[in-house]
Amino acid sequence: MNDTISTPPAVRTEDLWKVYPQEPEPVEAVKSLDLIVEPGDFVAMAGPSGSGKTTVLNLLGGLTRPTRGRIWIDGEEVSDMRDRDLARLRLERIGFVFQAYNLLPVLTALENAEFTLLLRGTPAEERHRRVMDLFREMGLDGLEDRRPGRLSGGQQQRVAVARAVAGDPALVLADEPTANLDTATSAALLDVMERLNRERGTTFVFSTHDPRVMERARRLIHLVDGEIESDVRRDAGAVAP
Amino acid sequence: MSDDPVWRRIAWRNLGRHRGRTLITASALAFGYLAAVLMVGLMDGMNAELIENGTGLMVGQVQVHAADYLPERNMHRTIGGYEGIDLAGFLRRLESDPDIVAAAPRLYGGGLVSSGDQTLGGVLFGVDVRREGEVTTLLSTLREGRAPRAGAFEVAMGSEMARQLDVKVGDQVVLVAAAADGSMGNDLFTLAGVFSTGTPALDASHVLVPLPDLQYLLAMDPGRVHEVALTTTRPWDTPVIAASVERSLSAFGPPLRVRPWTELRPELAESVELMGSMNWVIIVIVFAMAIFGVANTMIIGTFERRKEFAVVRALGTTPLGVGKTVVYEGIFLGVLALAAGAVVTGPVLVWWHNRPPDLSGIVGGFAWSGSMWRPILRVEYSWDTPIVAAVALFVTSVLAAVYPAWKATRVPPADALAD
Structure with a gap:
């Protein structure tokens, strides 16, 4: 008898649909998506604009409700969760990185990065230590007291990544994180995220147009019109649906 | 542990983001405070005059x-x-x-x-x-x-x-x-x-x-x-x-x-009581006018920050947390306005009390409830009016924040992030 306890997938969806009720016809942004992302994976979702990448991330993060289908995050079904429980799930298990950084302008870089820890009620000393460790890892030390308006795009995005991973989430959802960055800054940011993935085991799911991100993803999913067109694992070939 | 300190910090700093707007809104509330205290003071002054003349002349x-x-x-x-x-x-x-x-x-x-x-x-x-x-x-x-x-x-x-x-x-x-x-x-x-x-x-x-x-x-x-x-x-x-x-x-x-x-002089006492109740009407009218102005400003501010609300929701904030930050803004705005209002109102009240404008050169006096009233805009102050007006100002600023706060809690995160 097998007595090992199997780890649940970081993400699992089953027949996931998102339909926007628009005139003259409803828009099917995501169609019957069946997806499994294993813990510690580094997945890029590519596809043309309107292919449903951002909608999938929003669905996985509980920022929008599916029209139909089910979603599990870290083994817990989230499809029918109440707003309050979804907020708790995001706070404890999911980190977000946005294309436009979306740091809170009234907080300093340090305060932005420790935002989720503040919400969790982590003691100040531990909060400070964890974020300062991240800042050192990401080359942000010395910028702690700056407001976002006084940081470059790359610095802001690194602070956003620090914010996303400061609470050690199981899953980081990143919506086109390099879209607004130059080549060198993008590469540096990808280095940071790869290292976090490797060293902390954090699962990353990106949406991207950026070929450099696609190259570095271990698994590349192509979405077209809300459906998976291809799903390729770079280290082991195509993933069975 | 409560996450309130985060929301208080954000609320306080948000007031500094649009200093001009905050200044105007707080000034409107402070002016409302001044107006309420002064108008009630004028009514009290008129009452005092009626009582003094109504009782002081013969009774x-x-x-x-x-x-x-x-x-x-x-x-x-x-x-x-x-x-x-x-x-x-x-x-x-x-x-x-x-x-x-x-x-x-x-x-x-x-x-x-x-x-x-x-x-x-x-x-x-x-x-x-x-x-x-x-x-x-x-x-x-x-x-x-x-x-x-x-x-x-x-x-x-x-x-x-x-x-x-x-x-x-x-x-x-x-x-x-x-x-x-x-x-x-x-x-x-x-x-x-x-x-x-x-x-x-x-x-x-x-x-x-x-x-x-x-x-x-x-x-x-x-x-x-x-x-x-x-x-x-x-x-x-x-x-x-x-x-x-x-x-x-x-x-x-x-x-x-x-x-x-x-x-x-029951008729005089009733007049005084009636005018006393007018004080409440004055306070309600002044702050009811203020509440719409403040709410309007806060709604605009809330709309401008839809994306920020969506971001904090994405980071794990509950709708209640988002609402709290807007209500805290209202509270801080009220405190600022109250401080400004008190600083301005105190000296104006003392000055007006000591140097009431005498309009007898323009209009004559009149008898009311058997008592003579001179056209002197005398202001009386009492300890309770500034306190009641302060409470009204504070309640106004909090109430004005309630609807914008509710709107903020209803921001759909995915839609706002796509804006």
């Missing part, structure tokens, strides 16, 4: 009578009954009360006042001239002549009565009145002065006679008076003082009633 703040004197005003129902009292001793006893500043005895009679062919009915108002001046302002309204002297058979009368009798200072008039012994008292008096109170009914009907002379005319002993008017240390607290004086006089002998001006 006095408190009156002592024989228990059965009012309301019939039977001339035989003097204090102490037919025997009267040791008036000097009674007045001393009253003035020994720490709440009593001065006491003035009075005697009333009804009679006819004649000069030449003219005769008018009038109220003969017997007073101790020196003491009356300490209790009411009637003698200060003498426009011609002087106060009548006791023992000289002199009188003062209202200007309208003097006009109708066609008499002037120095002329003689005849007073005829039913005396206490059933005879008709009549005597010749010299008009020593003419008063003009501004209250037409009073000026047309009252003849002021020194107390001993009226007692003589009415065949009454020197110890017989109908009334003792009192001035107290706390005019606003006269019901309490009157009750206390009445208790202290309970062992005096014949039963006495001690009435505050609120019982003696």
Whole structure:
């Protein structure tokens, strides 16, 4: 008898649909998506604009409700969760990185990065230590007291990544994180995220147009019109649906 | 652990993001505070004027009578009954009360006042001239002549009565009145002065006679008076003082009633109460106007930050957390406005109280509820109005934040992030 306890997938969806009720016809942004992302994976979702990448991330993060289908995050079904429980799930298990950084302008870089820890009620000393460790890892030390308006795009995005991973989430959802960055800054940011993935085991799911991100993803999913067109694992070939 | 410190920090700093907007909104609230406190102060000033004129001219703040004197005003129902009292001793006893500043005895009679062919009915108002001046302002309204002297058979009368009798200072008039012994008292008096109170009914009907002379005319002993008017240390607290004086006089002998001006001039008391309730209306109107302005500004601010609300929701904030930050903004705005309002209102109130604009050069005064009101924009301040207005301001700023806060909690994160 097998007595090992199997780890649940970081993400699992089953027949996931998102339909926007628009005139003259409803828009099917995501169609019957069946997806499994294993813990510690580094997945890029590519596809043309309107292919449903951002909608999938929003669905996985509980920022929008599916029209139909089910979603599990870290083994817990989230499809029918109440707003309050979804907020708790995001706070404890999911980190977000946005294309436009979306740091809170009234907080300093340090305060932005420790935002989720503040919400969790982590003691100040531990909060400070964890974020300062991240800042050192990401080359942000010395910028702690700056407001976002006084940081470059790359610095802001690194602070956003620090914010996303400061609470050690199981899953980081990143919506086109390099879209607004130059080549060198993008590469540096990808280095940071790869290292976090490797060293902390954090699962990353990106949406991207950026070929450099696609190259570095271990698994590349192509979405077209809300459906998976291809799903390729770079280290082991195509993933069975 | 509560996440409130985060929301308070964000709320406070958000106020600094649009300093101009915050300044204007806080100024509007602060001005609302100033306006509410000043307008209530003006109403209180008008009330104080009405009370002072309504009681200060003749009534006095408190009156002592024989228990059965009012309301019939039977001339035989003097204090102490037919025997009267040791008036000097009674007045001393009253003035020994720490709440009593001065006491003035009075005697009333009804009679006819004649000069030449003219005769008018009038109220003969017997007073101790020196003491009356300490209790009411009637003698200060003498426009011609002087106060009548006791023992000289002199009188003062209202200007309208003097006009109708066609008499002037120095002329003689005849007073005829039913005396206490059933005879008709009549005597010749010299008009020593003419008063003009501004209250037409009073000026047309009252003849002021020194107390001993009226007692003589009415065949009454020197110890017989109908009334003792009192001035107290706390005019606003006269019901309490009157009750206390009445208790202290309970062992005096014949039963006495001690009435505050609120019982003696119920119509004036009702007017004052009505105007007092207007204070609430003023506060409600001022802050109801302010609430829409503040809410509008906060709604705009909330709309501008839709994306930020979506971001914090994505990071794990509950809708309640988002709402909290907006409500905290309202609270901080209220505190700022209150501080500014208090700083401005205090000096303005003191200045206005001490230098009230006098509009008598533009408009005349008028009588209301039998009391003269001068067109002087006097402001009175009390401890409670600034506190009530402060609470109203604070409630306004919080209420103004409630709807924007609710809107903020309803921001759909995915839609707002796509904006």
